[in-house]
Amino acid sequence: MNTAMLYHKTYLHPDSKEWVVFVHGAGGSSSIWFKQIKEYKKHFNLVFIDLRGHGRSAAVSFKEMLKNGYTFNDVALDIVQVLDHLKIKGAHFVGISLGTILIQKLAELAPNRVKTMVLGGAVTRFDFRSNTLVKIGDFFKHVMPYMWLYRLFAYILMPQKGQVESRGMFIKDAKKLCQKEFKRWFKLAADVNPLMKYYKENETNTPTLYLMGENDHMFMRPVKEMVAKHSRSQLTEISNCGHVCNVEKPQEFNQHSIEFIKNNGQQNS
Template sequence: MLHHTFIPAEDGNTETIVLLHGFGGNSRIWKYQIPLLSKYYNVLTIDLPSHNEGNLRLSELDVTLDAIAKEILAVCDHYSVRHATFMGVSLGTVFVKYIEAYYPDYVDFGILVGAVATVNSLLRACAGVFSRIGDKLPFAAVYHVFSWIIMPGKRNEESRSIFRKCAVALNKKEFKLYMHIFNQAFRFSKMFELELHPENIYISGKLDTCFLRRTVREAKQTAGRMIQMAACGHVCNIVQKNRFNRLMLELLDRDPADAATAAT
């Protein structure tokens, strides 16, 4: 079973929110949101395969979106979570969308932070190259380059730093396998755009140069709601944590005044 943490709601609420991190990270990416969410919801954080020490590795599974999605849902089933709000960041949003598309009964609605949609030619080319020879290149240099492509510029410095610290749990073999997952994700995103998913709320930074334009298109074509945060890049929940928390509470119909105490 995937590494995970279940935090019961402080107010005794039976609703659950499932949190999925992105590539190279782990559930610490939600450190500014978990204390706030756990006031009102059962919080279930799930680490993707090969992320976090001792976790199930991608090399032990079929290297497919479906295999990972089924492992995520196995954790949900373990806690009898049959219907929940799912919130993902970056690559985690792909699995939220995949579960919506193929296992829709599990998802009430999705909050997609820094969503990965169809991508530009640079990232697609990098994923293609790294999927073939990523295990033959200096590993630190590979994920340094990859993090800069996804999160360029000074405003994303904190996000890149967290990515690099967390990515040490990966190794060359697992990194290379995840490039295959990215290639599948890009193809899946093209199919996802052909469906209507009004249950989705997209939150992206206006400075998310890698994904924003195509995410806006996906939100429009799938009838989702698109929210853009100013002065913010790919990982909005870290770069603009206070504003993000207020927005998140509004979307969840909770008191946004609580956000100030959670993000300090």
């Protein structure tokens, strides 16, 4: 495990013993959760993490990744290291977009550490459109500035007028990435479908809530297929909402996710 530590910030509750860990998506940072802090800290202890190369973790040196790149396994173990550092034996996890894959990887590697999973704007499979997008990006990643690609991805994932704020946040955070860092994360895209196929066929025992915007057309159908196959999972659709549902519809996101954690967390405590 790495000796370097991801940047993280905690909010302590005066009475609760329950912890909630927030995991952002590729190109983002923990700032994506600013609309969750006020409501969540009324109920739980909170941990906000910046993943490798993102946000304030961009200044953290991971020597082995500079040589070899990294995998979903490596990035999930970074989160375990933060849990160990904070002496958190088990927690509830809330993720958005590609961060939802990391949470599921964590539940595979250390199931006793994950009490519940709230997967917002979940990525469970790349369909033809998203696969085509990834292939185009892979072809041009060495010759085109990565911010051009990222803006293109952001507009395709979040094309609607109501998604201006969330699209702008992702583009702003992505500017903090360097070209090499973007390429490292881009390489992970090739692992998404094989990994998620495995998770579809091998259900976790962890209670799971998928929170999806009804207009998240790129990822909604694969999520419905996943939920239909898994008895421990449920789906809640948020109306008039797209991919980054925690930013677009924070009140609904907070209400559904907090209620789910409270209703399902006790059995794994």
